[in-house]
Amino acid sequence: MTLLSSHLMLFSAVHRRPPPTFFPRCNPSTSQTVLFFCSPVLPPVRLGQRLRRLVAAAAAEDLLHNAGATVAVLGGAFTLVRGFDELTRRNILNQGLSRKLVHILSGLLFLVSWPLFSNSPKARYFAAFVPLINCFRLLVNGLSLASDEGLIQSVTREGDPLELLRGPLYYVVVLMLCALMFWRESPVGVVSLAMMCGGDGIADIIGRRYGHTKIPYNKKKSWAGSMSMFCFGFLISIGMLYYYSVLGHVQLDWASTVPKIAFISFVATLVESLPITEVVDDNISVPLSTMALAFFTFHN
Template sequence: MTLLSSQLLVFSALHRRAPPTLFPWTNPTTTHTAPSLCSPVQLGQPRLPRFVAAAVAEDLLYNAGATVGVLGGGYALVRAFDELTRRNILNQGLSRKLVHILSGLLFLISWPIFSNSPKARYFAAFVPLVNCLRLLVNGFSLTSDEGLIKSVTREGDPLELLRGPLYYVMILMLCALVFWRESPVGVVSLAMMCGGDGIADIIGRRYGHTKIPYNEKKSWAGSISMFGFGFLVSIGMLYYYSVLGHVQLDWESTVPRVAFISFVATMVESLPITKVVDDNISVPLVTMALAFFTFHY
């Protein structure tokens, strides 16, 4: 993509040197003549459109290939955990949560694979869109993918696909389209939803003997693990994107900001509101709002 980027820069520079004049009367110093068949401008015009068309086609082909690769990776991940569940190596609950954690984080890690084109985010968002359609088709029982149902539902009921899992992929799509890799907001939101909320359920079920006073379904172990793991994953992802040059951060102010966001997101996850608002909606939306104001103001 280095060659493609340099070619696009050259093309952009050529256009800056000779901008088209839509309204000739706005530039009285320019002498305008009627175009002719032998005009050098006319002879030279076909080169640039062909060049641009080739560059755009190359970019589209590259992003399409990246999309196929990420889709294939996500499909392989779900199938792998389905096989582990089928062989009784993992129970269904643990398999579901590991898919919850890994699929979102791998999607987030894959963003730099796409090109630097402004349209690249739409190719990336196509990945959760495909999964969204799969959830809708299986959730309404128009078809039945037993592997998908076992991997992402608690009780094996297809209708569960239309709740938490559907909200999950919609948040993935939203973060890719709205924030993309130039903003820490989407990165932290997905890190807290996938990493923090996901690990809270795993640790809480195994070691959550001491419950939180205001919510008997949540434990201190789960909440503490969500805060710690969510914070570490968020910092790790931000560092990953900063090393690649997509975001520039002042780490002295970034670390306490992320710690504050992780704390508030953990508090929201611990509230007894799951029957009203799913964690896959409340946690990322609160994180988005806090991250937007803490990083932009």
């Protein structure tokens, strides 16, 4: 071997370098397929964990939705009563008319507000919380544990706190029961509240103003009041059912529904006209008879 060739071999041995590595080496013994770009292996997230996270997120979103709707409806109910109290205080409305308008609007607006809540089965409990709060208010003020003059003046006839424990208390209990028992998927609760709030409420207003001709078997009721209850109860029931059918909560055959509502309105009007007010309040007799008849009619 010449001297020149020995020097060349020594130079190549000294300066020989391994090929550059741009990416970490992959272990070919693993079960992974051939990777061109290897990256750190992250711990896998189990499918069950992902599902639990999604369910928890959906539950939290549903809770916020229903809680927000509850607060909004509570605020609307409080504003309604306060507004009519202010109108009464300024002598813009007399106490009797103010009381009946609260009777009509608070229940119907509560009924209209049901679609604000989510489609969860628990949504009805959030909606029922609104009349439950009003039930506690009536109990506290009716038992004179507190004194809310605006509430008393808006929903009582004579300004006596004990009146809160009768008609107004029955009223909010019926609102709560309709939300819990029937909710949006049943026409029974819708018709019951329409007859109690709209039909009965308007009957009292019309009857006091135009009820000169009394019903033979009840001198406290008039033909004008009973006719207005039948007409407005029927129209409001149809309107509310149409509202819920448009939103997709109920599916109805209108050819059979209209005669059913007319029959239910007639029976509810007859019950309201009976001389039993001293024994059973209208806020009990009218909605309960309507519930029973509507349940039998729509489920048979």
